[in-house]
Amino acid sequence: MTNVSVIGAGSWGTALAFVLAENGHDCLIWGRRQEQTDEINESHTNTAYLAGCRLPAALRATSDLEAAVRHAKILIVAIPTKGIREIARELDGLIDRPAILVHVSKGIEPDTQKRITEMLAEEIRPAAREALVVLSGPSHAEEVVLRHPTTVTVASENAAAAEEVQNLFMNSYFRVYTNEDVLGVELGGALKNVIALAAGITDGLEYGDNAKAALITRGLAEISRLGVKMGASPATFAGLAGMGDLIVTANSVHSRNWRAGNMLGKGQTLEEVTEGMGMVIEGVRTTKAAHQLAARYGVSMPLTEALYSVLFEDHAPREAVDWLMNRDKKKETDSSGS
Structure with missing residues (x-):
């Protein structure tokens, strides 16, 4: 004992x-x-x-x-x-x-x-x-x-x-x-909340399984890209603190971040969501920090940037999705951006 x-x-x-x-x-x-x-x-x-x-x-x-x-x-x-x-x-x-x-x-x-x-x-x-x-x-x-x-x-x-x-x-x-890998485990646990918020928004917008699968997959690529640039092990993001935590948080009604995103997708304001939840929504603060880290390390994180625009720049969720879908074409394995 x-x-x-x-x-x-x-x-x-x-x-x-x-x-x-x-x-x-x-x-x-x-x-x-x-x-x-x-x-x-x-x-x-x-x-x-x-x-x-x-x-x-x-x-x-x-x-x-x-x-x-x-x-x-x-x-x-x-x-x-x-x-x-x-x-x-x-x-x-x-x-x-x-x-x-x-x-x-x-x-x-x-x-x-x-x-x-x-x-x-x-x-x-x-x-x-x-x-x-x-x-x-x-x-x-x-x-x-x-x-x-x-x-x-x-x-x-x-x-x-x-x-x-x-x-x-x-x-x-x-x-x-x-x-x-302390760095990778902490980054994976924190940054998946950003993608979980975005996943809740896609569900709130009723965009379906295709959009959700793409969001989670490209979200993990984004998290890994920043983490590796900061010095974390790529393997960590394929493990429990990366992929595992992202899957469960982006898909479950138990997730505060998913629930908050879902309400945003259905038209509520961030203030309304925060008041209605009654608990801390870690992904909101982390989105701001991730936005700053992306700029600091020169890493492209379009999903994070799109969510930041919704949370802090009054962009409508559908506008953010339209921006994401209409960016310049890229190779899937291009490590410079999603």
Whole structure:
């Protein structure tokens, strides 16, 4: 049994805490709202994020961040990207021994274009970090707590830490692989949200299977092109954190990004969609960051540019599709652009 704390009581943090508790670990989950942690402790439910799920009785929750940090040397950080720096600063002031920090969010910070491991490294002093690990892959929280077979990958520059995290989570329905390509795993997990948003738009426009298949395929080419230019391994984008995560996120009603895109395709504004979702839509912020990365690295990313024009330049979705379809002809294997 290992002491583990999950920092963040949203759907994914709760699902991972569910797995850890079922594996026999002493898992403490932290959430900011006392009423939510009381519900987890007293009713063994988290209805705001995982309605209908019965949590293990052994899983405990707290709204005291210091208590959560003190409880374990392995911290699972399950906070939306926009809140990473704030929580990292809080953790930095509380960690009194080197901790393994495992982040499970999928995003890139706009303007700085920093990945989450980079943000954590900037905000948490080296003496407090035994290792930084990223967990990513095709995984809906709603299916994990139903014990449906799920497979993910963990990546770290510290191979021993990656294997330790692999061992924590592995069971009969949650399979974990290790990977050394931290850059590729983080980029794949973040950038697929951009393509998932676009996939939701095509479904909202009722463009059918042909358009959806083309979007996913060319979207993966776009993600790979940027990732390789930045130094990631091409093989990573053909794996769980690339193709696998893209397929599940672009095709499922469980996906917030797909649902948001679907509403945009049906005519809602971004403001209406954001208000209606009630949860963070990582793909919106990541689209802005991806747009900036494409310019920074001189990489052609037309699908990303088209989505950016819809989200931030008030272009209609159909106009963006028309622009994509009427660009100059190219070879499919041309690495310079989609």
